[in-house]
Amino acid sequence: MGLLSTKSKEILLGPLSRNNPVIVQMLGICSALAVTSKLEPSIVMGISVTVVVAFANVIISLLRNTIPNRIRIIVQLVVVAALVTIVSEVLKAFAYDVNKQLSVFVGLIITNCILMGRLEAFALGNGPWAAFLDGIGNGVGYAVILIIVGFFRELLGSGTLLGFRVVPQAFYDFGYVNNGLIILPPMALIVVAVIIWVHRSRNKTLQEN
Amino acid sequence: MEELISTFVRSIFVDNMIFAYYLGMCSYLAVSKNVKTALGLGVAVTFILVCTLPINYMLENYVLKEGALSWLGAGFADVNLGFLSLIIFIAIIASFTQLVEMVVERFAPALYASLGIFLPLIAVNCAILGGSLFMQQRAFASAGVATVYGLGSGIGWLLAIVGMAAVREKLAYSDIPKPLKGLGITFIITGLMGISFMCFSGLKI
Numbered sequence A: 001m002g003l004l005s006t007k008s009k010e011i012l013l014g015p016l017s018r019n020n021p022v023i024v025q026m027l028g029i030c031s032a033l034a035v036t037s038k039l040e041p042s043i044v045m046g047i048s049v050t051v052v053v054a055f056a057n058v059i060i061s062l063l064r065n066t067i068p069n070r071i072r073i074i075v076q077l078v079v080v081a082a083l084v085t086i087v088s089e090v091l092k093a094f095a096y097d098v099n100k101q102l103s104v105f106v107g108l109i110i111t112n113c114i115l116m117g118r119l120e121a122f123a124l125g126n127g128p129w130a131a132f133l134d135g136i137g138n139g140v141g142y143a144v145i146l147i148i149v150g151f152f153r154e155l156l157g158s159g160t161l162l163g164f165r166v167v168p169q170a171f172y173d174f175g176y177v178n179n180g181l182i183i184l185p186p187m188a189l190i191v192v193a194v195i196i197w198v199h200r201s202r203n204k205t206l207q208e209n
Numbered sequence B: 001m002e003e004l005i006s007t008f009v010r011s012i013f014v015d016n017m018i019f020a021y022y023l024g025m026c027s028y029l030a031v032s033k034n035v036k037t038a039l040g041l042g043v044a045v046t047f048i049l050v051c052t053l054p055i056n057y058m059l060e061n062y063v064l065k066e067g068a069l070s071w072l073g074a075g076f077a078d079v080n081l082g083f084l085s086l087i088i089f090i091a092i093i094a095s096f097t098q099l100v101e102m103v104v105e106r107f108a109p110a111l112y113a114s115l116g117i118f119l120p121l122i123a124v125n126c127a128i129l130g131g132s133l134f135m136q137q138r139a140f141a142s143a144g145v146a147t148v149y150g151l152g153s154g155i156g157w158l159l160a161i162v163g164m165a166a167v168r169e170k171l172a173y174s175d176i177p178k179p180l181k182g183l184g185i186t187f188i189i190t191g192l193m194g195i196s197f198m199c200f201s202g203l204k205i
Helices: A006-016 A039-063 A069-094 A096-105 A113-121 A128-158 A169-173 A185-202 B002-014 B025-031 B035-064 B068-072 B082-107 B109-118 B120-124 B126-138 B143-171 B183-200
Strands: none
Touching (some): A006 A128, A039 A069, A039 A096, A039 A113, A039 A128, A069 A096, A069 A113, A069 B082, A113 A128, A113 B120, B002 B143, B035 B068, B035 B082, B035 B109, B035 B120, B035 B126, B035 B143, B082 B109, B082 B126, B120 B126, B126 B143
């Protein structure tokens, strides 16, 4: 990419795998997993978080020299809460059904650790453009995990993808049954654990002792 | 009375914050390395839930909800401040966290040191905002029910984090595949604990 310098590229692409917010930095697991029983809410959630992280990063990065250190958490929360309110109203207006499925988890983007983590660790010390790239990178890194989990859970649990049936009827005639267990909340954790397992066996430096 | 007891039991076992909704996972994963710290954080979270839920309940029903301001006069009957609820809830929670932080620092400095960054981060613990948002969504009958719900969810969270910490202390002696060590195995154990908690799901009182 000629548009971006090497450093910007690193900021943007690092979080996709080696520095992934969910499976490496352990951020944002909170509100993520409950929405992944279907693919569609996972995608919407991923996009919402990306938008909020990117813009919160930019705003905090612009304000970083004027915020007194002691009250920065409150300032960050207010900025994030305002952005999340906007996202939540937009979703209510244009994607009401998905909004219903996401229920409280849209509001919970505020307390998503990705936001606080990135704001504290990155936006407070970098300029707006780098912060924007960092926000996009981390948001997409988060969305990727959500989409992988949502994909497998919907495929194995309901035999559909985005609501379309993908497992042919012939399979069911032979006695194939959807795995109801994988729709249940605990299985999301196990799917994520498997992703971590695969990811860490490929990236040996990340393994813990 | 019956409603109180059933809300209490349901919020501990059936609607457990961690196993049913994954709320508060970040601090859950990071602080569950030993039982004592886990217990301290669990108690702090429970305390904040119990304090903030009734306050947020009052705010929701007397200020924020559509028509909630009608006690001010007929002119306010169709004011709907619902869009402010996220900001107000998080402000209440953040200020209570600040309070707890000061109390813990004063009276239990050892616990304060071991909780480290996670004490101020209770403000962004999803379990607490989650409690308020579930309260808003389920429209509880009275502030009493909301308080009991807060207490129950807090205890449920405490139970989960202490259980996890106990398991993790023993994990040090087991032989786990290298890539699964740490985060991976913690996820799997949480999942298994969640499955075992699901046996409560038919519970009715």
